[in-house]
Amino acid sequence: MAALATAVLVDPSWAQEAAAPAAKAPDLTVDKGDTTWMLISTIIVLLMTIPGLALFYGGMVRTKNMLSVLTQVLAIQAIACLVWFCWAYSIAFTSGADHGFGSFFGGFTKIFANTVEGSVPLTNKVESFSIGVGMYEWLFMCFQMTFCAITTALAIGGFAERIKFSAIVAFAILWPTVVYAPIAHMVWYWPGPSGVATGSTDVPGLIWSFGALDFAGGTVVHITAGIAGFVGAILLGRRLGYGKEPMPPHSLVLTMVGASLLWVGWFGFNAGSNLESNEYAILAMANTFIATAAAGLSWMLVEWLFKGKPSLLGLVSGVVAGLVAVTPASGFVGPMGALVLGLVAGIVCFFFCTAIKSALGYDDTLDVFGIHAIGGILGALATGILVDPALGGAGIVDYAKCTVTDGVYGAPCGALEYNMATQLLAQAKGVLVTVAWSAIGSLAVYTVIAVIFGLRVSEEKEREGLDISEHGERAYNM
Amino acid sequence: MAALATAVLVDPSWAQEAAAPAAKAPDLTVDKGDTTWMLISTIIVLLMTIPGLALFYGGMVRTKNMLSVLTQVLAIQAIACLVWFCWAYSIAFTSGADHGFGSFFGGFTKIFANTVEGSVPLTNKVESFSIGVGMYEWLFMCFQMTFCAITTALAIGGFAERIKFSAIVAFAILWPTVVYAPIAHMVWYWPGPSGVATGSTDVPGLIWSFGALDFAGGTVVHITAGIAGFVGAILLGRRLGYGKEPMPPHSLVLTMVGASLLWVGWFGFNAGSNLESNEYAILAMANTFIATAAAGLSWMLVEWLFKGKPSLLGLVSGVVAGLVAVTPASGFVGPMGALVLGLVAGIVCFFFCTAIKSALGYDDTLDVFGIHAIGGILGALATGILVDPALGGAGIVDYAKCTVTDGVYGAPCGALEYNMATQLLAQAKGVLVTVAWSAIGSLAVYTVIAVIFGLRVSEEKEREGLDISEHGERAYNM
Amino acid sequence: MAALATAVLVDPSWAQEAAAPAAKAPDLTVDKGDTTWMLISTIIVLLMTIPGLALFYGGMVRTKNMLSVLTQVLAIQAIACLVWFCWAYSIAFTSGADHGFGSFFGGFTKIFANTVEGSVPLTNKVESFSIGVGMYEWLFMCFQMTFCAITTALAIGGFAERIKFSAIVAFAILWPTVVYAPIAHMVWYWPGPSGVATGSTDVPGLIWSFGALDFAGGTVVHITAGIAGFVGAILLGRRLGYGKEPMPPHSLVLTMVGASLLWVGWFGFNAGSNLESNEYAILAMANTFIATAAAGLSWMLVEWLFKGKPSLLGLVSGVVAGLVAVTPASGFVGPMGALVLGLVAGIVCFFFCTAIKSALGYDDTLDVFGIHAIGGILGALATGILVDPALGGAGIVDYAKCTVTDGVYGAPCGALEYNMATQLLAQAKGVLVTVAWSAIGSLAVYTVIAVIFGLRVSEEKEREGLDISEHGERAYNM
Amino acid sequence: MKMVIAIIKPFKLEDVRKALDEIGIEGLTVTEVKGYGRQKGHTEIYRGAEYEVTFVPKLKLEIAVPTESVTRVMDTITSMAKTGQIGDGKIFVTPIEQTVRIRTGETDTAAL
Amino acid sequence: MKMVIAIIKPFKLEDVRKALDEIGIEGLTVTEVKGYGRQKGHTEIYRGAEYEVTFVPKLKLEIAVPTESVTRVMDTITSMAKTGQIGDGKIFVTPIEQTVRIRTGETDTAAL
Amino acid sequence: MKMVIAIIKPFKLEDVRKALDEIGIEGLTVTEVKGYGRQKGHTEIYRGAEYEVTFVPKLKLEIAVPTESVTRVMDTITSMAKTGQIGDGKIFVTPIEQTVRIRTGETDTAAL
């Protein structure tokens, strides 16, 4: 009673901080609406990879290499599932406080999804972005599994039509371990709302500690994959006849189907990354509609302007560029911000995939650099600007300022003081670290593979096509 | 106490009415299960358009025009997103009470999804069909956005294989504004359960005020699109060689895939239109299974009877006809009603797409008239009959008869006195207004476009195919 | 008061039993999160069949028979919907206590989904696997409808490329009635948690009464379909030129797309079979990722080892084999168990579809026996072992041991004493009964059809291809 | 007997076939070919890459005819396949020394 | 040297190829063609529209053979490709004046 | 006039076409064909079934040329299409008795 009285008299914020150490974290409660949302999100992110990405990529290669792309994507999906479940999840989402590199990667306490001791921890929970709102950890594990898989699959776009299948298998085992999981840890491993509120002393990921924002993986997924693909493209060198023989997409129909499924599934990716079925998931959805539409149209229009005709490939490329760019921004920016971001993304990526690419002359088969790396970087930086409430952004929640009710932290939590320079700097640092880690890590992975299996097929096999030479099948027997 | 006593003594209904003015609307509460359901419904309606409708339509055209159809559908999806977000949503779903034409279209108070003043109204809510059950407005906006897009895309089926792409772009901007949004306003803009309960004086949409029922858009979507496509088909004239050269579908495989995805996504369309995850969504689902299956089979069987063979195209056409016909009825009729409706729809649409079409000799490339306009009209009228509880229908809720508990309106609400003549008349009036508005509005839109860009490509371009002449690409490079 | 005192003094379990007769079943409450989950699950199981299974199967046949497969699958989907709604649901999921064969099939009390008396029982509920957790019966009916459809469609893989379409239509009407519905009744008709808790005297399904476990239909769906397909393959005999002419899959691209959609939709199948959006749905999801990935890779690797090359068809076949094998196990085994199960399934099915198949020389066109029957049997037996908590399994709930709170049964419920021998025996008996019923029932169905319509097309028609001879269309007109 | 080989624009096939029917030509064989000649192709652009497609789709008709009918057949084809625009195609006549109908073993004109 | 041109039913290809192998014909070139002749096509119906498909799929074999082997080759093909039903196809023999094997520059029969 | 028929490896088409352009050959017709000869095919495995694919994809070029240019054309093709590996293909020369350009009715070399 007296305590209450004082609390009322003093400045509440001070009172709160004062109260903080005393107050404790809320119990995590799981809502079935959220569980359902995350089940679905997981399912449709899988849809993005198979058949989505497989078709988007496959349609752009020549008939003789179609199956190789499909096989690579599906095999990666399968391998990544196991790698993630067996050890990569643990590397990404456990604390590394016990070793010196905790801000780079976690530990092995949750290998085999925490089933080592044979028990089935069905009811383990993790916290969403709302304090006290829980989610079953295995669902989180499955959701993140699909991210690991699609990121790995995206990377191979850089060196399609010439890589050995054995190299792909090795890549799917090593790369998520050495490159993806650590970057996921750096960007997304943090103490969670309650942890921050209670001033947890756990070691968060490096990039998270910069204060860099990445709502759904612009950095973790797209920059990482884009850079890895680019490095691979350089290492393997150009396809035979690149620039001389025509290499038109063998089926833009399939590419369009793939792009459509990417858009559809991307709502699980972006809105799902909210981990909760609330207003922010809806904001992410709205932005994923608007930015994507804007980017598709802006690419189409600049192409119409500069190349004379609006092409389907241009339109779908813009759509994907928009999806990439809005990924880190989806839950942070407002719809108007998404509109602007989309328009810019379509134009910037267009120039990277046309003018700049041909100027530099590298053979990034499916433009994973021009679209994913560039779009991801653009999105990451733009997020730092457009999150600004003054620009219609949603602002940044400060979990150190959550309300305390009878000694327990709870919603609402306060907003972080926004400063554009600071935020942009944080975003830029995040981008740089990601680019560096992905470039170096991928290089290491390719080198190991090159030594053991070799990376590229023989000239003869490449000419015959990977479908027959590597898989002994033909895509179409009409 | 005394009041209570009297209340008990008097006829309760009278008491309620007496109480009504006194009582106030309930606060809107949002359930995460509902939010998740609407997120998904929105996502799978997008799936209907891309790749669903794109493939359904694309598979039926000739190879040389395949990409043009895919590009048109995807571009329309993108443009409609922006048009809807920027102004069309406001035209459709805001009150027009402040101007004289409130029963035809709304105002501009919510352009840019209500973000004009820069703020992000994440928590705005709209009411579902259950009194007091809320839904975040931006989710409603996104859900309706997908409806606007697919309706616009459906319309182009009437003049595929000969229209200029520039004309399509203009169409995608003008048509939703002039035709779709107003019709959506006429049919679906109403005060909502609480509004009706509290006797709101807002100006509802014209067709809603007739008392016409359209659960998921039989009128708004299908009749509107069907008529627009038909008018366009007449204006552009027949394709070169129509009736002389064979023009078989270039890939019934893709058409079947498209139809399947339409069926799958249509549950988001029909059951999603319930805006809530409850028994009525389930009723809509059951009906969408039963009517669709029945229509697919009835079309197939009459074709078997009259043409000698049951074709895949016949089966999928029937499936789509059934989906169209059950759309307005899905949440109102019972499963037996849906069964009957489906059987009839398959047969009626079959005759319109065969006998009657060839008799009249118009070239509605993809039968948007024979299937969507006719199926939609059939469904709209049938809904008026089959909603009858005596025929196993669910009846019509009368929100003017909601229960009052301590001065707040709440469920359950009473049922409207059903009268077939009245209801059929209301449905018929709704159909007529829709047909008229769509015909006149579309004509206006086409005229403007014809003047500015022209509608039809040159003979030479049409012969070469729109893929190369308009987009500079080929669908297949096998 | 005294009673309470004694209750406290005595051994609680005894107290419970004592209390049991007194205690009553809880009211069923429906959560919107669960409803949404089951709506989605139903939708994505439909996606499995169309276009999933249609493409998976269609891609493997020759071009000239492509449409026939698509038409058969879609027609079966449509027919099965109606058959299920009209009578098969009632046969499967009503009590047969009133006739002597209650453990084999139910009655006709719910034909036409219980709408016989014209009323629309929108609010009927069934109980999930958690005591007191309800689900609307019509949603359950729709969910199970999609199972009936896909099972029937799976079976035709055994005799594709040579069967008459009229025979398929008859098959789609008779087989679900005579074979599928009874087996579903035998495995899945039981009193439900409350029924068991309150010691219901209703007659459960035969196989359920063995104590056999089948979480999502390894027996009901896969063994049943696999055996039916096998019997059909034998009866119809080999395709013309089988073993002589090459019969390569006409489009592995479509087969891969189909397999991907099967995987995606299978989460609705497996996790959806939990009927509730809780930890067990998540367990089923995790297992459906892990076992599937493992099986895809193990098939690919043994093929690489024994045939020299890892093929896409091998990978997708393994994926499907894994999905099949994990189906009965998904909610019972732990992830490590799923991993083992998957690895084994890929290898076992590989040998059945290669060595053993060519040894026996039967022409099971699409390997429905080698993958679905064998994978299903393997999964059914393995479930009996891997459910063991000692092996990381989830164990078996014993609803006879639910907690009683103020005279009402509720969660948590106790666990069944696990004994491997007993459980394996139960599983084995379940498999045998299923194999026997499906073999005999299918044989009967084929015989009737053979007599009325004949099963196989003429040599000439088979050579020309079923697309033109049976449906009057061609799949591709490029 | 001669083999008349005609390369025509695809959309002219039906007209030509009907016309030949009328002058009693009961059989022919058609092949989808790609032609290179005066008629320009078109440019295709896929993201950065531009391709000059120099080949245009054509149909090749092979018609075995009794020597005496050659001129009539050539005239018929020329008149039916002509649009007057570049790319209408060519007709070549080559000698046939023997002909057999597989089904019956008939030879020469009897085989047609 | 002669060019033996045979038009056959597609499913007969393997039989014919094997038989030619046996009589020492080491090479041939196959083209997918569409044939028009006595053999009826079929009707296809797509919603309202019905199409009479008059062309049936065939394979065209081109086999360059030394003049002396012509008869043997023709007989082999005739016997293997025959089903006795309308549409079995034809064999045409045309003269070849020169032959070269690109890889070696060998000419005439040495080039085969 | 002669018809030069060349069977080459598909990826050699552009080189050959360009080279012919340079020696003034303004037209030709290309057909996708399947070849059987010394060059081995490959094996394809689909689940249990293994297929020996004996036919390899080739392109057939048909080039009508004035008799005097035949040798030059043959040399050009031989040099451009050669890889030195089995399967480079063949060139056959057959006689053409008449030629017409459909568009203009021009005949003989004027028709080329």
Ligand SMILES: Nc1ncnc2c1ncn2[C@@H]1O[C@H](COP(=O)(O)OP(=O)(O)O)[C@@H](O)[C@H]1O
């Ligand atoms: N010398 C040639 N040999 C074989 N085919 C030729 C030759 N010249 C042209 N053709 C074929 O004839 C077609 C039409 O020729 P082209 O020069 O384009 O127009 P035109 O027929 O009006 O002269 C070409 O596409 C090609 O298929």
Ligand SMILES: Nc1ncnc2c1ncn2[C@@H]1O[C@H](COP(=O)(O)OP(=O)(O)O)[C@@H](O)[C@H]1O
């Ligand atoms: N005059 C012809 N010139 C070239 N090809 C022909 C001619 N007549 C028939 N053919 C080819 O032979 C095939 C079979 O001929 P058709 O008259 O149908 O049966 P048959 O071989 O039994 O006489 C046709 O499909 C066509 O490809």
Ligand SMILES: Nc1ncnc2c1ncn2[C@@H]1O[C@H](COP(=O)(O)OP(=O)(O)O)[C@@H](O)[C@H]1O
């Ligand atoms: N006797 C023949 N008649 C027609 N075409 C032939 C003949 N022999 C070979 N060919 C064609 O030439 C191609 C190459 O022949 P092949 O024997 O494989 O190699 P090479 O050209 O080095 O001798 C074959 O694929 C086939 O298309």
